[in-house]
Amino acid sequence: MSQSLEAYLILSVLLFGIGVFGFLAKRNAIAMLMSIELMLNSVNLAIIAFGAFTPELAAQFSTIALFVIALAAGEATVGLAIVIAIYRNRRTPLVDEYASMKE
Amino acid sequence: MELPGTVPYLDWRWDDLIFLLLAGVMLGSALLVVLGRDIIRSALWLILTFAALAGIYGLLGSAFLAISQVLVYVGAIAVLILFAVMITQSKRGPAKLVFQRQWWAGALAAIVLVLLMATTILLTEWDAAESVQVAEARDIALTLFGDYLFAFVALGVLLLAGVIGALYLAKRDDDMPQTNDPLRAIDEEEVA
Numbered sequence: 001m002s003q004s005l006e007a008y009l010i011l012s013v014l015l016f017g018i019g020v021f022g023f024l025a026k027r028n029a030i031a032m033l034m035s036i037e038l039m040l041n042s043v044n045l046a047i048i049a050f051g052a053f054t055p056e057l058a059a060q061f062s063t064i065a066l067f068v069i070a071l072a073a074g075e076a077t078v079g080l081a082i083v084i085a086i087y088r089n090r091r092t093p094l095v096d097e098y099a100s101m102k103e
Numbered sequence: 104m105e106l107p108g109t110v111p112y113l114d115w116r117w118d119d120l121i122f123l124l125l126a127g128v129m130l131g132s133a134l135l136v137v138l139g140r141d142i143i144r145s146a147l148w149l150i151l152t153f154a155a156l157a158g159i160y161g162l163l164g165s166a167f168l169a170i171s172q173v174l175v176y177v178g179a180i181a182v183l184i185l186f187a188v189m190i191t192q193s194k195r196g197p198a199k200l201v202f203q204r205q206w207w208a209g210a211l212a213a214i215v216l217v218l219l220m221a222t223t224i225l226l227t228e229w230d231a232a233e234s235v236q237v238a239e240a241r242d243i244a245l246t247l248f249g250d251y252l253f254a255f256v257a258l259g260v261l262l263l264a265g266v267i268g269a270l271y272l273a274k275r276d277d278d279m280p281q282t283n284d285p286l287r288a289i290d291e292e293e294v295a
Binding site for chain 2: 002003004005006007008009010011013014015016017018019020021022023024025026027028029030031033034035037038041045048049051052053054055058059060061062063065066067069070071072073074075076077078080081082083084085087088093096
């Protein structure tokens with residue numbers, strides 16, 4: 001089981017699904033960012049699994065996964081800064097109360 | 104990972120058992136991240152998810168990526184998220200209702216997406232190797248600083264821009280117009 005590509009891909013898909021549900025259903029902006037991190041991690045797991053089962057491309061896939069980790073770090077930094085900036089103005093982290101464009 | 108023989112009484116290979124354990128821990132804690140009510144606990148479960156995922160990377164033969172995962176996610180991003188939770192924790196926002204009213208549509212979309220991708224994976228004939236290929240850190244370094252050198256440097260510039268942008272967004276502006284003063288904004292909301 002641990003030596004088959006399908007098992008890792010199914011695991012990655014399940015994690016991605018959990019992330020999608022969290023992003024669509026949560027009200028808290030930080031919880032939504034956490035769900036985005038879950039989705040990025042699941043994609044990374046898929047990339048590394050592909051690399052591990054393709055002998056001639058293992059180093060390339062690992063490099064791409066490293067890039068994804070670094071980009072996720074940048075995304076988390078900017079995303080959380082935006083949430084904090086909005087929180088300064090609106091005094092709430094709940095996204096369904098950000099309704100100033102509707103008013 | 105070379106462990107002798109099989110698991111006693113179960114007749115499983117050891118790495119299968121470790122894979123199942125890590126996968127269970129990872130999916131369980133990811134579900135708790137999404138379904139939990141307390142945002143601090145969600146953040147702590149998220150750390151456990153990242154750690155279990157690092158273990159799975161190790162099982163896949165990428166020790167270097169497992170270490171990077173622990174350093175970047177467990178070490179840096181988790182702390183960042185915990186700090187953001189601490190800053191935006193307020194008594195005014197009740198934590199009772201964690202989900203939006205349309206959460207069922209989100210659940211439906213996620214389930215349909217998972218089923219679609221799972222059937223695609225199971226129906227495809229993968230041209231995969233029989234066993235896990237170990238990615239040596241030396242090979243990764245040669246690739247990173249060879250073919251991907253420009254991408255590596257560009258990523259460094261991107262991270263610098265990200266940090267500067269984050270500082271600019273999150274810093275307290277004293278020169279802003281008065282409506283951006285949070286306390287005044289609250290007063291105006293309550294008046295209106």
